[in-house]
Each structure stands twice: as C-alpha cells, then as structure tokens.
Amino acid sequence: MAAFILACSVIFLLQFFISYCRSLIAASVREPLSQEVQEVTGMTRAATEEEFARVVQLLQLCPERPEERGEISLIRAYFRILGVIRSTLARIIPSVERWASAERGQCTHFVAVVLGRRIAFSRNLFAQQMSG
Amino acid sequence: MPGLFGYIVWIVSCLLEAGVVVCAVKKKALRPYLFLNLYMAAELFASVSRYNILHQYGLSSLQYRYFYYYSDALLTIFLYLALTSLFSSVFSEMHAEKLVKFGAVFLLCATAAFSYAVVYQSQARLLTHFVNELSQNLYFVGLVLTYVLWAAVLKLRETRTRLIQLILSLGVYFSLFAASYALGNLYPSADSVLQFLPPLYGCFLPAAWAYAFWRIPEDARLAPSRLAVIR
Numbered sequence: 573m574a575a576f577i578l579a580c581s582v583i584f585l586l587q588f589f590i591s592y593c594r595s596l597i598a599a600s601v602r603e604p605l606s607q608e609v610q611e612v613t614g615m616t617r618a619a620t621e622e623e624f625a626r627v628v629q630l631l632q633l634c635p636e637r638p639e640e641r642g643e644i645s646l647i648r649a650y651f652r653i654l655g656v657i658r659s660t661l662a663r664i665i666p667s668v669e670r671w672a673s674a675e676r677g678q679c680t681h682f683v684a685v686v687l688g689r690r691i692a693f694s695r696n697l698f699a700q701q702m703s704g
Numbered sequence: 705m706p707g708l709f710g711y712i713v714w715i716v717s718c719l720l721e722a723g724v725v726v727c728a729v730k731k732k733a734l735r736p737y738l739f740l741n742l743y744m745a746a747e748l749f750a751s752v753s754r755y756n757i758l759h760q761y762g763l764s765s766l767q768y769r770y771f772y773y774y775s776d777a778l779l780t781i782f783l784y785l786a787l788t789s790l791f792s793s794v795f796s797e798m799h800a801e802k803l804v805k806f807g808a809v810f811l812l813c814a815t816a817a818f819s820y821a822v823v824y825q826s827q828a829r830l831l832t833h834f835v836n837e838l839s840q841n842l843y844f845v846g847l848v849l850t851y852v853l854w855a856a857v858l859k860l861r862e863t864r865t866r867l868i869q870l871i872l873s874l875g876v877y878f879s880l881f882a883a884s885y886a887l888g889n890l891y892p893s894a895d896s897v898l899q900f901l902p903p904l905y906g907c908f909l910p911a912a913w914a915y916a917f918w919r920i921p922e923d924a925r926l927a928p929s930r931l932a933v934i935r
Contacts, residue, residue, distance in 0.1 A: 574889040577844045581883035584847055588854070588875030591931040592912070595869050598926055639919065642911060 593650035596643060597678050600685040609688040619684055621676030624651060627683045634690035635697065644686065651679045713903045714751065720910035721748040727917035733866075736922075739789035740870065743782045744910060750775045773839070780842040783874075784812060787849055790871055794856055815845050840885035847878035858928050865924040866916050868931070873912030880905045 610616060613627055628648070654672045662669035724744040728734045734741055754772060761767040788808040792801045816838060853871055862868065881902065888898050 574840070574886040577840065578883055578886035578890065581844070581847060581879045581886060584851055585876060585879030585883065588850075588872055588879055591854070592869070592872040592876055594931045595865070595872060595926065598930055599865075599924075642915065 589650070589653070593646060594675075596646065597682045600682045601678060603685050605681070605684050606688045606691075608691055609684050612691070613684060613687070615684060619677050619680035621651075621673055621680060624676065624680040624683065627680055627687060631683055631687050631690065634687065635694050637690060637693055640686055640689075644683070647679050647682055651676055654679070709900075710903070713907065714755065717903065717907045717910065718748060718751050720907055720914060721745075721751065723914040724910050724917065727914045731917050731922075733917050733922065736793075737789070737870070737917075739786040740913065743779070743786040744913070746779060746782045747910070750779055777839050777842070780839055780846070781812065784808065784842065784846060787846060787853070787874065790867070790874070791849075791853055791856075793867060794853060794860065794862055794871075811845060811849070812842075815841050837889075840882065840889060843878055843882040843885055847875070847882045850875040850878050858932055862928060863925040864922075865926040866920040866922060868926060868928055869916040869920060870913060872931075873909060873916070876912075877905070877909040880908070 605613075605615060605619075612630060613623065615623060615627075619627075628644075631644070654676050658669055658672040662672060721744050725734075725741050725748075728737060728741050754768070754775065757768050757771050785808075788804060791804045791808070795801065795804055818841060820838075850871065854875060856862075857868060857871060884898060884901055884905075888895060891898075
C-alpha cells in the first residue's frame, strides 16, 4: 500500500508542481519585453533557454524586490527540473524535448519581465533619492 | 531539543501561517476563503502549542510525540474541510454543495475506518500506529481529491487565477506529505532523516497561499487549459 501511495504521490507531485509554476509564468507570457530589457539582454526575438543563466545574472545585479524572491527561486527550481526531465524522459519520448525547451524559454521570458520591473523599481528609487 | 535549523524553520512557518490570515484580511479574502484561513489559524495554534510542549517535556518525550501525531491528524481533518470548501467554490454554479459536503464526510469516515482496520491487525502500539496510518491515508485521499478537483477545474473551465493557484499549491503540499509518510512507512529506519522534511515543506503551503491572497487580485483570470501537463 505504502509503495503504491509513494509512486502515485511522485507522479501527482510532478503534475501539480509543473502546473503551479506555469500559473506563475502565465501572466508574464502575454507581457512584452520593454525596450530597455531588450537592449540590456540583447533579446530581440522570443526568449530561449540558453539565455536563462545570463538574464538571471543580470537580475542579480539589480536591487531586489522582497515580494519577488520566492517566485524567482521557484522558477529557477522549475527550470532545473525541466532540465532533468529533458535529459531523462525526453530520451524515451522525443516530443518531451521540444516541450521542455519551450517551457524553459518561457522561464527565461518570465525572468526577463521581472528584470524589467526591477529596472523600473531602481529608477524610481533613484528618482526619489534625487528629489529628496 | 531541535537545533538552530529546526528553530528557524519553525519561526518561518509560524510567520507564514500568520501571514496568510493577515494577507486574507487585508485583501478582503477572509470570508470567501473562510475554511482555508481557519486551517491556517489552527496550524499556527498547533505550532505554538507544540513549541510549549516541546520545552516542557522534551523532543523524545511521549507527551510530545502523542501531541505531535494527534494534532497532525486533527490538522489533516481541518485541511480536508478546507479542500471541501474549494470543491464547493468550484461547483457553486452547479448548486452541488450539499452533495460535496455529504461526499466529504463519507470519505473521511471511510478513510478512518479503513486505517483502523489496517492497524487492528497489528495490535502492538495500536494508537500511535493508527494515527500514523490515518495521516498517510488522509493525505493520500486528500491528494486524490485535489486531483479530482483539478480535473473539474479543467473540465468546467474555471478561470479564477487565485482559486487555481490555491488548488495547485494544495496539490503540491498533499503530494509532498503523502510521499513523505509513505516513505516513512516503507523505510522506518530512515525516520531520523525523514523527520526533518515535513517542517521544511510545511512552509510551502502558507507561502503559496499568502502569495495568492496578496499578489493575485480576486478578479484575475487565466485559461486553465494552458496549465495542464496532460491535455
């Protein structure tokens, strides 16, 4: 009984976790990247998974907004899990590889949108300091 | 006594649990999600009580163990009620609340009876074993019910983003706990390692719910078919 519960729980966990992360990303997918972010990241077309690490590095250079800390950690974990899925499951089911790459691209887009918000936040902070 | 890590996790989870209720009050989500908030308040109360008993009797005392497992079983039942309220919310337009409540009470009693029947066969340490078995089975039934609820969300094309996030995070939480209890039952010798995990991922649910109440407006909408892993 316990072995059956364990196997089912792991399968359900993967499904719920992926759907939850997608629900976090969903709102940002429709949000276009600002001109500033495109210039800073060099992203002119749809975001790709290869750009993820670079965008995260840029993100870490900007002052952090506390409410985004959890989101970013979760999306980074999701990005890694997708990597694991791609290097294991995709060898058996080839269509998974395309899906995982597209998902990782959306993770990059999400992080780029957050980068745009952080740039705007820093600019506001700077403007407030200058006026004060 | 738990180490520094244990205390940090305990403080963080208490703050997050209180944070859920505060966020719900601030965003006027207390009444629409009353049972979810009641569960969080009960979690906070249980956490503070556990801390008191831990300091009075110690980590390895019988009193602490009994209190821990019994309060956990009670909290699972509370969470079960919270899940039922989410069912009612999703099925509200179909006016099927009474049927949902009857089904939930029936399943709860059936799970308790099944757990008792399983444990009755091994008379040694009947009560503690029963509570452990009941928790594992309740978490699993909760997980299956959350999956059914998620399927209903997809089928009925429920679009409320906040409700969707509350359900999905509950699914993650139930899966983690069901897996953890099942692992504990499969490998009792690994209990010393596994006991650190539940408090850690116990932080996930309050964090996700606080986020949903604070950051997601009630009128935010989302196409659930975009989130499904299997279409």
